[in-house]
Amino acid sequence: MSLVKPNRPRFTDVEELAAMVGHGDSLGVGGHHFARLPIALLRAIAGSGIKGLRYVCWAGGLPLELLLEVDAVAEVELCFSSLDIFGLPPRFRAAAETKAVPVRDWTALAIIQALRAAQQNLPSMPFQLPAGSDMLARVPGASAGSDPIAGTDTGFxxxxxxxxxxxxxxxxxxxxxxxxxxxxxxxxxxxxxxxKVLVTVEEIVPVGALRHDGRQSILTRNQVSAIALAPGGAYPASCLPFYVTDYQRLSAAFATRETPLADNLRLPSEGVPELLQKAAKVRAETVIAMPALAHSEKNASVDEIIAARIVAELDNESFASAGAVSPLANVAYRLAKATHAPDMIIATMSCGHLDIAPSPMILSLIESLDCETAVAHAGGDDTYSTYYQAGAVTHEIVGAAQVDRRGRVNTIALRKPGGGLIRLPGQGGMADVANMHRDYLLYIPRHSVQSLVDEVEIASSARGLLTKAEREPMGYRTGKALVFTDLCVFQLDQTSRELAVIETMPGVTHQQIRDATGFAVTFDADCREMALPSKNTLAVLRGRIDPLGLRRLEFVSAKERGALIAEILAADRTMVERCIAAQRSPVAS
Incomplete structure (x- = not known):
């Protein structure tokens, strides 16, 4: 099929854009997480009666939930689906668990290369194999073969x-x-x-006006089919510099099933709330200059101990990437950069914000502060080839639902004791980068026989290339492979290729670890007790880096999560109002 478009796209309205989506279309959705999602257009598509869509995207999340709610989707192709701090998407889980809609899991690199093959009119594209995982067999159409020039095993x-x-x-x-x-x-x-490329925008400006903006990317007019003016078209997701994400509205929308999700996400008649618009204008220098919050003198909690222990793995030569949904890693990276590793590089929004400043993690402002302080902005396809595949990233610390004795991870599905599946978010890009990063670091917030098993049912990612002899020919550096839990730290031994305990949490016995682990535990000869974080580290962590305590979200039960989110959202609103007031004051300016 021809991908060539006219030199001038049509200008129309949102409803007509929605009418251009055909029954049975393969539909891709732009934006990322809760940023620049085409919510107004998706609501119109969902309300059009469309059926049989093949949803194709790196992530599912909110856009997929909107389309699943109206039974518009016949097939799903993705790498990951989450509602960020709000957990797993219920409609996606239900569709996958009942097999009402086929779900095909891709690795991030495979989907990038498949899109590039289409973009470049090529019959196929090569990619590094996700060694150690089961993902090659799960990716539609993917195969392994001998590279015709080097003769090495390569994915196509x-x-x-x-x-x-x-x-x-x-x-x-x-x-x-x-x-x-x-x-x-x-x-x-x-x-x-x-x-067809259908675009909604906040503003339409005269020809030449775009030249005056700073860091931006341009999708040239011959790549676009039609455009509609839709101020607030991403709401309640964000569209910087116009407005930030409305987490309060999202929380309310996800909390009820009586009202259709599309109705709960409707833009207010008066437009995007003024608070969100003002929040988008808050400068990083204003937030960073504000006094740190006073913190309690209570003992370090498990989440703080683990965060501080991860910090010890980071130094001035680290290049740390924050994955899709990982508050603990994000906190640890910022804490390291704010204390002993000022020269380290942090990339957030799945490497879309490059080399950010360690701004406070105020939920509604994280994206705008990172966007402002980043040295560069990028696309996921760019950063894969420039950083991940090149072996430049040292760390990407991610949470895992299940890990086995060989350090293999399952984040796709768990089998229930009585039969049936519990669908998990998916592996995102971990099947690829588990081998590409110098250090392979995982964390399991709740150590149990269900989370640490003898053998995972699906190896969604793994450190298949472990030794120097295996890694150097691929151009990858050799580092550590660690698993952090609330009881101990495991290391993947290069000789046995199995996990062994190298540190225990303060006060935790070897027998407690054995009893909570689903495989026979080996303790390293030099196994020691983990050190507690210093008072200064705790002060920076609590008062400067994570004043809302976002790190706690990964360490509470599902039953406690709702109350904690409500507490965080209330504190977030207070912090945002403080920052807006400080921005207006003469002192702040």
Missing amino acids: IPPLRLDTFVVHAQRADESGNVQIIGPRALDFAMAGAAR
Whole structure:
């Protein structure tokens, strides 16, 4: 199918854009997490009666929930699906667990290369094999073969072509060039692989006006099919610099099933709430200059001990990437950079914000502060080839639902004791980067015989290339492979290729660890008790880096999570109001 579009896109309205999506289309969705999601257009598509869509995207999340609610989706192709701090998406889980909708899991690198093959009119694209995992067999159309030049084992993937790609952006000029500010996710690759590219924007500006903006990416007019003006079109997701994410509205929308999700996400008649618009204008210097919050003198909690222990793995030569949903890792990275490792590089929004400052993790402001302080903005496809595949990233610390004695991870599905499956979010990009990063670091917040098992049912990611002899020919550095839990720290031994305990949490006995582990535990000869964080480390962690305590979200039960989120959202609103007031004051300016 031809991907060539006219030099001038049509200008129309949101309803007409939705009408351009056809029954049975392969549909890609732009944006990332809760940033620049085309919510207004997706609501219109969901309300159009469309059926049989093949949903294709790196992430599912909120867009997929909207379309599943109206039975518009016949197939799902993705790497990951989550509602961020709000947990697993219920409609996605129900569809996957009942097999009402087929779900096919991709690795991030495979989906990037498949989109690139379509974009570049190639019959296939090569990619590094996700060694040690089961993912090659799960990715549609992927195969392993001998590279015709080097003769090494290589993955190959056919083109992934889209009928329609929908995306929200900041601006378009009157000739149809589209401006994207901030991380691009896979927007450019998906636009290049799509027959139709449908865009909603906050503003339409005169030709030439886009030249005056700073860090931006331009989707040129010959890549776009049609554009609609839709101020607030991403709400309640964010669209910087116009407004931040409305976490309060999202929380309320996810809490009820009586009202359709599409109705709960409707833009208010008066437009985006003023508080969210003002929050988008808060500068990083204002937030960083504010006094640190006073902190309690209570003893360090488990989450704080683990965060501080992870910090000890980071130094001035670290390049740490924060994954899709990982508050603990994000906290640890910022804490290290704010204390002993000022030269380390931190990348957030799945490497879309490069080399950020360690700003406080105020939920509503994280994205805007990182966007402002980042040295550069990028797309997920760019950063894979520039950093991940090049072996430049040293750390990406991620949470795991289940790990086995060989350090293999399962984040796809668990089998219930009585039969049936519990669908998990998916592996995102971990199947690829588990081998690419120098250090392979995982954490399990609740150590149990269910989370640490003898053998995982599905190895969604693994450190398949472990030794120097295995890693150097691939261009990867050799480092540590560690698993942190609330009881101990395991290390993957290069000789036995199995986990062994190298540290225990304060006060935890060897027998407690044995009793809570689903395989025979080996203790390293030099196993020691983990040190507690210093008073200074706790002060910086609690008062400066994570004043809302976002790190706690990963250490509470599902039953406690709702109350904790409510507490965090209330504190977040207070902090945002303080920052807005400080921005207005003469002292702040």
